[in-house]
Amino acid sequence: xxxxxxxxxxxxxxxxxxxxxxxxxxxxxxxxxxxxxxxxxxxxxxxxxxxxxxxxxxxxxxxxxxxxxxxxxxxxxxxxxxxxxxxxxxxxxxxxxxxxxxxxxxxxxxxxxxxxxxxxxxxxxxxxxxxxxxxxxxxxxxxxxxxxxxxxxxxxxxxxxxxxxxxxxxxxxxxxxxxxxxxxxxxxxxxxxxxxxxxxxxxxxxxxxxxxxxxxxxxxxxxxxxxxxxxxxxxxxxxxxxxxxxxxxxxxxxxxxxxxxxxxxxxxxxxxxxxxxxxxxxxxxxxxxxxxxxxxxxxxxxxxxxxxxxxxxxxxxxxxxxxxxxxxxxxxxxxxxxxxxxxxxxxxxxxxxxxxxxxxxxxxxxxxxxxxxxxxxxxxxxxxxxxxxxxxxxxxxxxxxxxxxxxxx
Numbered sequence: 001x002x003x004x005x006x007x008x009x010x011x012x013x014x015x016x017x018x019x020x021x022x023x024x025x026x027x028x029x030x031x032x033x034x035x036x037x038x039x040x041x042x043x044x045x046x047x048x049x050x051x052x053x054x055x056x057x058x059x060x061x062x063x064x065x066x067x068x069x070x071x072x073x074x075x076x077x078x079x080x081x082x083x084x085x086x087x088x089x090x091x092x093x094x095x096x097x098x099x100x101x102x103x104x105x106x107x108x109x110x111x112x113x114x115x116x117x118x119x120x121x122x123x124x125x126x127x128x129x130x131x132x133x134x135x136x137x138x139x140x141x142x143x144x145x146x147x148x149x150x151x152x153x154x155x156x157x158x159x160x161x162x163x164x165x166x167x168x169x170x171x172x173x174x175x176x177x178x179x180x181x182x183x184x185x186x187x188x189x190x191x192x193x194x195x196x197x198x199x200x201x202x203x204x205x206x207x208x209x210x211x212x213x214x215x216x217x218x219x220x221x222x223x224x225x226x227x228x229x230x231x232x233x234x235x236x237x238x239x240x241x242x243x244x245x246x247x248x249x250x251x252x253x254x255x256x257x258x259x260x261x262x263x264x265x266x267x268x269x270x271x272x273x274x275x276x277x278x279x280x281x282x283x284x285x286x287x288x289x290x291x292x293x294x295x296x297x298x299x300x301x302x303x304x305x306x307x308x309x310x311x312x313x314x315x316x317x318x319x320x321x322x323x324x325x326x327x328x329x330x331x332x333x334x335x336x337x338x339x340x341x342x343x344x345x346x347x348x349x350x351x352x353x354x355x356x357x358x359x360x361x362x363x364x365x366x367x368x369x370x371x372x373x374x375x376x377x378x379x380x381x382x383x384x385x386x387x388x389x390x391x392x393x394x395x396x397x398x399x400x401x402x403x404x405x406x407x408x409x
Contacts, residue, residue, distance in 0.1 A: 007326050009034065009144055009157040011131045012164030015106070016294025016311035018113040020163065023060060023319035025123035027409060029326045032155065033114075033123070034146060036130040040107040040114075043273075047106045047220065048305030051099035052401035056312035059407040062113060069108035070220035073100050075201040081208045083255050088203075095392070097400060101204070105220040106308070134160060134173040134290065140332060141174070141289030159322070159335055160290045163311075166278070168296035174287035180280040181354060185213075185229045187275040187302050188238065193268040194224035195261045209253025216258065223270075226250075227302065235274045243269065277301045279354050285343025288336050293318055297343070298350050301357045306398070310353065313405045318342050323409040349402040356394055 008024060010017045013035035021033045049057075049066070057063040077089045089095055117123050128148050135143035135154055143156035162170025171178075198205075204217040213229040228250060230238060238246055247266045251259035281298035285291060293314040300306045321338050330338075 007031065007157060008159045008161055008322070009155060010161045010163055011144065011170050012162065012168075012294075012296065013037075013040070013110060013114065013125075013127075014163055014165060014294060014311065015110070015308045016296075016315050017161075017163035018110050018117070019056075019060065019062075019312055019315040020161065020293070020318055021123060022062070022113055022117040023315060023407075023409075024322065024326070025117050025120040027319070027323045027327075028122060029323060030122040031124070032157070033117075033125050034129040034131055034144070034155075035125070035127050038128040040111045042107065047103050047225075048308070049100075049102040049104055050305060050309045051096050051101060051399050053309035053312050054099050054102065055097075055400075056309070056316055056405070059316065060312075062116070065109065065112045065116070066102060066104060069112055070105040072103045072202055072218045072220055074103075074204045074217065077101070077204045077206065079206050079208070080255050083207075083209070083253065083259070085255065095396065099400075101399070103217055103220055103225070108220075131164070131169050134170065136289075139288065140336075141287060158289075158326075158330075158332075159339065161318070162290065162292040162296040163294045165295045166299040168292060170290055171282065171292050171296050174290050174292075176282040176284055176287065176292060178280040178282045180278070181358060185277050186232055186235055187277060188228045188230055188235070188272050189226070189275050189302075190228075190272040191219060191221075191223040191225055191270045193265050194218050194222060195257070195265075197257055198224060205255075205258070207254045207258075212250075212253040214250060214254060216254075227275075229277075232277075275302045279357065281347070281350050281354065282343075284340070285346070286336065286339035289332070291318070291339040291342060293342070293346075297346075298354070300354070306353055306357065309401070310350065313349070313401060314346055316405055316407050317345050320408045321345075349405075352402045353398070356398055359394075 007030045010021050010031060010033045013033055017033060021031050024031045054063060057066070075091055079086050079088070091100060114125060118125065126148070130147045131144045132147050133145045134141050135145060135156070141160050143154050144160055145152060145154055160170060162168045164170060198216070198218050202218050204215070207214040215227040217225055219225040243266055247262050247269070251262045254262070278299050279301045282292060285293065285297050294311040295307065297314070298310070300310060321342050325334060325338050
């Protein structure tokens, strides 16, 4: 079927959307990127670039952008149990394949990638463009309905790619069923003033306490970012309590220096945000004429900071499949077969990573006798290098990804 307009329309300018748009446009594929917001200056949660994500950016040729945007790079990851420091992993080590772990400003990152992509004549960006539904021709998705300040109109393309997050319009309109995986925790996410001992040198700290997990690290804006895992559905009770009460609860499960900082600087705590720890993935990543990747295909739990990193790897695999066929004049059937192959290739890593994400909170924060036993013995166990060696493959998979994802186009 002949069409006017771009070869591909990407819905949503998050990490998956902007990186795939760059990969397609830089290789001569006509692409339009639609984003409902009018700019990138909004709150983002996922700002941790793991070694797997950094490697993906290196392959794309975009890693140098990190130096130009606000970011912080720790020298070590420190692990504490019941307030005592157990061990530290140095970032410039073989364990991380000598790749950095970085907290970056996601709005600045997205804008930087878009600005590079704008240099290619086959790329078009529309901000303030809300996709309200899909258009079908003979039962196949052939375009989108877009609402903007100028009114409502229809855009057509050979393939519609949904990168529009966990509440994806593309995913919903295509009725792509998902497998949901229940997690018994939620995450309270807030920022506060950063103490000097987090900045000189910079470090990421993970705290394992009595049915508590807490992560703290310097954010790109110079504040301290804190992620505190709480039992599922306990946020209502959390909101009822005065800030000093839950600050004290956190303080009792971290190291003495951070506990002192929590107590003395609680006035600097910004408005906390509840992140629901949801994990799911679609059983089929595509329908006729449409494809979803990133959070639109799989909602990642915030545990382990996987979101942006998995999205970048999704974009690489999608580009590997799409660029070769779009350099020809493919039939609708060939496009649909190719879109399906993308999901089939990505499913194995996603399933494995999501299982690993669910494991720590289930063991460390569960109410079973096994969880209680693990928490009681954790400080002693972590002192043994053999135990840390046994856990290393799991940690490396979360940091480096599962399987070899290589850009081939």
